[in-house]
Amino acid sequence: MDNVAGITRSFLGQAWRWRALAADARDAGFQPDDMVTQLLLARGVGRDALQANRTPSIRGFMPDPSIFNDMDKAARRLADAVQSGEQITIFGDYDVDGATSAALMIRLLRDLGLAPQVYIPDRLMEGYGPSGEALVRIASGGATLIVTVDCGAQAFEALDMARDAGVDVIVVDHHKCAAALPHAHALVNPNRLDEGDGAAHGHLAAVGVAFLLGAALLRELRGRGFFAPRAEPKLLDLLDLVALGTVADVAQLKGLNRAFVAQGLKVMAQRGNIGLAALVEASRLTRAPTCSDLGFALGPRINAGGRVGRADLGVRLLTTEDVNEARSIAAELDRLNEERRAIEAMVQEQAELLPHGSAVAVVAGRGWHPGVIGIVAGRLKEKLGIPAIVIAIDDSGTGKGSGRSITGVDLGAVVLAAKEMGLLVAGGGHAMAAGLTIDVDRIPEFAAFLEERLAAAVANAREDRALLVDALLAPGGVTPDLCETMEAGGPYGMGWPAPRVAAGPFRIVRVDVVGNGHVRAIVAGDDGRSLKAMAFRSADTLLGQTLLQAPRDRKLWLAGRPKVDDWGSRPAAELHLDDAAWAD
Known part of the structure; x- marks a missing residue:
């Protein structure tokens, strides 16, 4: 060439x-x-396909939600809960994808007449994903249905405890799955290994999967005549949330994701979501947000709540109907984002001084704030040109790690393999990003495992490196x-x-x-x-x-x-x- x-x-x-x-x-x-x-x-x-991609529309790219395993089963269970007025709790992750996924489900269920509760785990105290104790506690509080969003695909023990407690759980996720799946009433995830036609949509963020579940739910309720005496919610009005979560989670902007973002930006420009409007104001944007703004201005502020503040701030902002509350939360998230920047700079400076592998940079430090390690991993990856994993070690000797990869190297798959080999306490992710929990004594062995498994892939990716113009x-x-x-x-x-x-x-x-x-x-x-x-x-x-x-x-x-x-x-x-x- x-x-x-x-x-x-x-x-x-x-x-x-x-x-x-x-x-x-x-x-x-x-x-x-x-x-x-x-x-x-x-x-x-x-x-x-040129014309469809010039003006990407939902109609042009939206698949039939039924192509996904368990989608119809999940929609039927949710429809039952809506019609009988059950208490539903949405269990979300603490990042932007989790916050937007949870907010989408909450706003939709509110429009259907319910008053859903939300549970966002604390990053420092509870870690990633649902714990059995949390699910049982939610059930004891009266919830008969729990919907996990952006988490749950690896929560085997937690979902077993929920089942024993008599509560149904629907898992809505997009992270890589193992061959065995946890026991849930329904598990909707385009990255299930047994997925058929839905596997073509494995690049969706969790909020995109949640949107498809919302479409399946409305179709199910429409078929039952639920909307005969009442107006049907406008699901497309929630595309601003889908756009934000998709971009902030660094999902590939191809196919349906491009339509989500293109149309979601139009919805966001109308400022119908007062929480997002307050966040735009706090971000000092004087024009309609662009795709870049979602990733570099709005997303980091939503993330700041889960990283160094209160984990539920993002969901509260995105679901509030009170203008004053929205402005207050947005201002707090803006302040926390500045605090996050300072912490991030300190961790990055220390991380860059540590030795690391030649194929994968694995660095660990005591006292590092686990809320910023993903950002630091991304910075290291960009600077070194190889995948990077940054691990924060706590006083008990447990490390919480976050990794970022380069194009052509599937980091999520190898982290999942390390977990299955017993090197990790927990771990998972997708091709470009992964998270893990590890005992401090296993870090050298884990780093060696990554070097062995990924050396060839990294070498090939770097050898083929060229600036494309x-x-x-x-x-x-x-x-x-x-x-x-x-x-x-x-x-x-x-x-x-x-x-x-x-x-x-x-x-x-x-x-x-x-x-x-x-x-x-x-x-x-x-x-x-x-x-x-x-x-x-x-x-x-x-x-x-x-x-x-x-x-x-x-x-x-x-x-x-x-x-x-x-x-x-x-x-x-x-x-x-x-x-x-x-x-x-």
Whole structure:
């Protein structure tokens, strides 16, 4: 495959290549297309599906919920509970996916006339997922049906205790499953090993699975004539929650997930959910939220409650009908998010000083806050280019770990295998992220297990590493109009990467460090037109240092994501850098 601008080795030691499918499309003799079509082709869309992907709709991508194992059984049990007015408790996880999943179920059941309760476990005191003690306690409080969302697929002992206590449990999850499944009234999870057609939707976040359950429930109630004397709830009004949970959980934005996010952003712009509206205000956003805002502004604030504050704050915010309460909770989450940033920075600084494996970085420390280890693992992964697991060890010698992986390396599967081999007390996850509990004495053995199991996959993933580019531009080609055109191919996120362009050649006019270690470069082409380029968090990296020390008389190519900088009086385009290379 031809290298973009002839770059075979950049500042970061990689080649720049055209996205493979776009090149394949051109090689197949297709006529030149508009840019949005090329962006869609480069992301794997067939020509017969171009129109559906240009304007992704729920109708265009929604499957029949009945294709999933246990979906109809779960819908019937929920419909029985609605019609008889049973007490239902929604048991959620403490992250954004868990909070949005729980909020969706609560809001839907409220609209159906029930008053569901919610239970979010405390991250520090109870850990991930349902415990048997918690489920029994919920049952003793009068609940006859418990719905776990974003958890439960590995809760064997807990679900056995719930069954013995006489309470039905419906599990709504998306994490990887073992061959054996825990005993539940219904277990809806597209990643069950015995899943049939539903397995094609294994990329859904839990909130997406919850939405499908909501659709199945409404269909079941409609078939029973439940809505003859009353209005049917508008399930599509809850897509703002689905969009937030999907993006924040870094689910792949392909197929149905793209429709969820595209349509959910439209719902969010209407500010019908007063909790989300308050969160947008607390995040200091003055425009309708974008996909990026969900991941970098709203999601972290919802997460902050579960990480360093009270675990139920996110669900309370997303389900409240009181404007004053919404603003109060949003302000508290904003404060907790700042606290989380400080704790995260401390843990990351310590983690980066520790030795680690060559294929997988496994680092552990005593006193680290378990609420930030997932974020730190993500930072390490980005910096080192290999999967990373960060483990916080408590006073009893138990480690709570969180891992993040690189494309092409299934971390969840290997963590599940380690659990089945007895190396872990608990563990699970999906391809790109995993969580675990481990005795401190087993950490070296676990790290060695990961090195052995993943060394080949990591090596292959890194050997194939190249910067994929969608367009090659002249120095004056990065414009606000270009940014607007490229946005039409979104929403962008995991599995549907934002467009990257290579532009140049440029000379550096000025370069400095701003903010929290960001490198800012003002560059200009031969025509004299200048462009601002930002390399975030790069002051101490190879990319940042090379830019800072680059000779002013030497030309270079820049590669990154074009963005509109709308802070000034007139919108201008800038380039958020991923890499750079000499042009001579």
